[in-house]
Amino acid sequence: MPSGTPSTTGSALVLGGGVAGIQCALDLAEGGYKVYLVERSPALGGHMAQLDKTFPTNDCAMCTLAPKLVEVGRHLNVEIVTNAELVGLEGEPGKFDATIHKYARYVDPAKCTSCGECAPKCPVAVKDVYNEDLNERRAIYKLYPQAIPNTYAITKKGHSPCKRACAAHTSAQGYVALIGEGRFDAAYTCASDPNPFVAVCGRICTHKCEDDCTRAEVDEAISIAGLKRFVADWAVDNLPLPDPAEVKYKEKVAIIGGGPAGMTAARDLALLGYKTTVFESKGEAGGMLRFGIPEYRLPKAALQQDIDRVLALGVELKTGQTAGTDF
Structure with missing residues (x-):
């Protein structure tokens, strides 16, 4: 049967995308079957793809394997299912029902051009x-x-212990790795993504992440809070304020209270495309961070640094406005 002719006679499941599984899938597909080729790893090839030469002809392994990879990838009767495993099989010969668990690639195959960047x-x-x-x-x-x-x-192996321990679910391992690479701008973005108060948390956070840091099993925990403070201080002189967020919706949102919760909500709503106004009864935003924590523990300049980045997104702040009295 020509390779371009769709299947009409039934379907078959082939487990394992090594050279044997590929050849089996091709033979079945040429026989008219719709073939589901299931491979546990992200790509076909199996152990043969790891070899340099093959016994007994001493031929190049990839020279033998590559044509089969191309053929199976282009065959209309073969559906390749990678990053997947068989977890259930019921029925009888000719009437099997297979259950396949497909793991996430975390990369969209429809958009990936394999450029390697x-x-x-x-x-x-x-x-x-x-x-x-x-x-x-x-x-x-x-x-x-x-x-x-x-x-x-x-390759994703779940959430790191430090990220699970964080109340804001901040990717501590992410910005620590980026700082280690010298990519401080990306580290700041990673640290501020779930929580805009980077400079604040770098100073007064109880850093539960450090309590659960697995590096402590080797010597001592990584100074995660200290690294966050470092990248926040670096951002003051090296990272410009963000541009105003695009307003996508005609609806406006009012937030009562300019404390950390109110300012975080305003930041998130602005990024979603809403015009947001924060009403604060006192003369400045910050809530208990500003009025309840002494200067020697949390410098007001550090707090203002985080607030300014929220306001730069287009969030409007109205101080001296008390709900029920002024509006």
Whole structure:
């Protein structure tokens, strides 16, 4: 049957996308079956893709494998399902119902062009399983250059203990890694994404993240709060205030109270596209951060730094306005 002719006679499931699984899928597809080729890793090829030469002909492994990869990737009767495993099988021969669990790639195959620009920017290095842990690769990767599907994937092993411990769910391991790479602007963005009060939390946070830092099992916990304070102070002189956020909706939002909760809500709403106004009864925003914590613990300049970045997004602040009295 020609490779371009759709299947009409039934379907088959092939587990394992190594060279044997690929050849099996091609034979079934040419016989008219719709084939689901399921592979646990992000790409087809199996162990043969790791080899240099193959026994007994001493041929180049990729020279043998690559044509099959191209053919199986283009065959209309073959649906490739990578990053997936069989978790259930019911029924009888000819009438099986298979349940496949597909793990996330964290990269959209429809948008990825496999340009490779993402990998050098990734600050996280992990063991390279493809090369038998003999070197390291970045957390975002393509299994090998000729991989099918020709799409990058991200190794994600759940949330780090420091991120789970954080009340704001800040990616502490993310900005620590970025600081280690010298990418301070990206580190500030990472730290401020869930919580705009970076300079504040770098000084007075109880840093539960450090209590759960697994580095303490080796020597001592990483100074996560100190690193956050460092990148916040760096941003004062090196990172300009953000541009006003685009207003996408005609509805306006009023927030009563200019404390940390109110200012955070205003920031998030502004980024979503709402025109937001904060009404504060006192003369300045900040709430208990400004009026309840002494200067030697939290300098007012550090607090104002975080507030100014929120206001720069287009958030309007009206002070001396008490709900029920002034409006």
